[in-house]
């Protein structure tokens with residue numbers, strides 16, 4: 001492809017060299033550069049990609065997109081100087097793949113919790129309505145029935161546009177994707193054409209990356225600020241910051257809520273282990289999904305489908321039978337009647353939602369035992385809060401390891417222990433080994449008791465010092481509960 005054809009929409013500070021030069025591939029990692037590659041020099045969180053420019057030219061790069069031109073320019077190469085290489089990467093990746101997002105109805109879902117659930121429900125719903133549908137999510141990406149493993153919640157622009165193009169080529173009409181706050185700030189979604197955006201909620205997370213809650217909120221809002229007039233902007237009016245998303249958007253504004261006035265309303269009639277009974281648009285519907293937080297997710301999915309001009313009754317009927325994403329409130333009951341729940345709750349709000357759901361639907365006398373850890377190399381400030389919330393809402397808590405990544409797991413647990421108040425001390429014990437922690441919870445449980453294993457949900461690994469070891473909460477709780485019975 002000609003460089004000139006890739007530069008539409010890119011804000012260029014200076015261009016040195018020929019604009020007609022051939023580009024055969026895109027790369028933002030010097031290690032992936034081959035002859036004819038356009039290399040993006042990006043200032044990252046760990047290193048500055050500009051230091052690899054010479055290396056990529058030696059490897060055959062034909063074009064360099066950068067924020068600072070090197071002192072000496074190579075005559076066989078074209079340099080494009082831009083204010084923001086990440087943003088240029090987003091736009092150029094869209095152009096390189098032929099702007100596939102414009103050939104789909106692409107809906108982005110953002111928020112602290114609920115993105116995977118809402119995106120997956122929409123993927124399952126639209127597939128159920130017989131549309132060719134794609135999904136981009138934390139658990140996995142899908143092109144119709146084909147599963148493409150996910151590395152990030154929102155992939156980098158090259159992987160993302162490749163996926164969207166594959167969806168178009170496979171005949172997909174719709175794509176539902178998660179938009180993480182990292183993706184907005186790092187311009188992974190720049191240049192995409194969205195048909196709509198959905199906001200679930202915003203609570204404490206990712207302060208390691210955004211530094212302040214206000215920056216985190218701004219990142220979510222920025223997604224709405226860049227929507228076109230033709231798109232819809234759907235927000236949760238019950239969230240304290242829900243209406244902030246609509247302040248400066250050009251898109252047409254819609255709201256959903258259980259409590260506040262809104263365009264789409266639902267009422268929880270009953271919330272049981274067997275599912276939710278909701279009233280939506282004067283229709284009674286029995287859903288398989290559990291917990292009032294899922295009433296929000298179901299309502300968001302319903303509203304999105306209606307805004308995409310689907311038949312209301314067909315949507316509700318199809319949604320009612322869906323079970324959402326893997327590792328979200330997945331439960332098993334042992335032969336002796338112990339209930340084991342595996343859930344991806346990894347924020348204070350999610351832990352509280354899941355445990356308050358359990359509290360609302362338990363029969364009364366059973367104990368709730370929670371096994372919980374926090375990820376390493378991620379927001380440290382949520383650790384004590386998650387431990388305290390777990391203790392407030394459980395009879396017994398086992399603090400354990402999650403994905404320690406490069407941190408010492410014992411010191412992560414110490415950070416959690418610091419949040420346990422004196423009155424909760426007797427409830428909490430710490431067991432470093434997650435398998436042992438789950439095993440202990442199973443041994444402590446009596447028939448009827450409920451064990452929540454929080455934080456890892458669908459994950460099939462535990463990441464320790466850059467190595468992913470096979471680990472599956474669901475597999476372990478199943479194995480342990482089977483042994484007890």
Ligand SMILES: CC(=O)N[C@H]1[C@@H](OP(=O)(O)OP(=O)(O)OC[C@H]2O[C@@H](n3ccc(=O)[nH]c3=O)[C@H](O)[C@@H]2O)O[C@H](CO)[C@@H](O)[C@@H]1O[C@H](C)C(=O)N[C@@H](C)C(=O)N[C@H](CCC(=O)O)C(=O)O
Nearest residue numbers: 028029030042044045046047049052152153154156180182
């Ligand atoms: C903090 C963060 O988001 N980092 C992402 C970011 O990397 P970075 O800025 O740290 O990159 P860097 O290592 O400093 O390198 C800078 C540049 O030099 C390049 N480089 C580096 C080394 C080299 O030898 N040659 C070279 O060219 C790199 O390719 C990069 O372009 O850009 C990379 C490419 O897109 C991402 O893979 C990487 O994700 C890391 C692995 C990550 O863990 N990200 C998580 C936190 C994340 O993105 N999470 C969100 C939200 C999760 C959720 O809430 O669901 C997600 O969307 O998944």
Ligand SMILES: Nc1ncnc2c1ncn2[C@@H]1O[C@H](COP(=O)(O)OP(=O)(O)OP(=O)(O)O)[C@@H](O)[C@H]1O
Nearest residue numbers: 112113114115116117138293328343344345350353
């Ligand atoms: N609408 C909601 N409000 C609050 N908590 C929720 C909601 N939906 C799900 N949760 C809780 O948050 C957990 C994560 O849900 P989900 O995976 O859908 O969120 P996510 O936004 O995709 O998370 P991530 O940022 O990791 O991608 C669930 O396991 C559940 O405990």
Ligand SMILES: N[C@H](CCC[C@H](N)C(=O)O)C(=O)O
Nearest residue numbers: 346374375378402403455456
């Ligand atoms: N998408 C979330 C995943 C957290 C899951 C938890 N198991 C952890 O490792 O912290 C994040 O990157 O913050």
Ligand SMILES: [Mg+2]
Nearest residue numbers: 115116138153
């Ligand atoms: Mg997700």
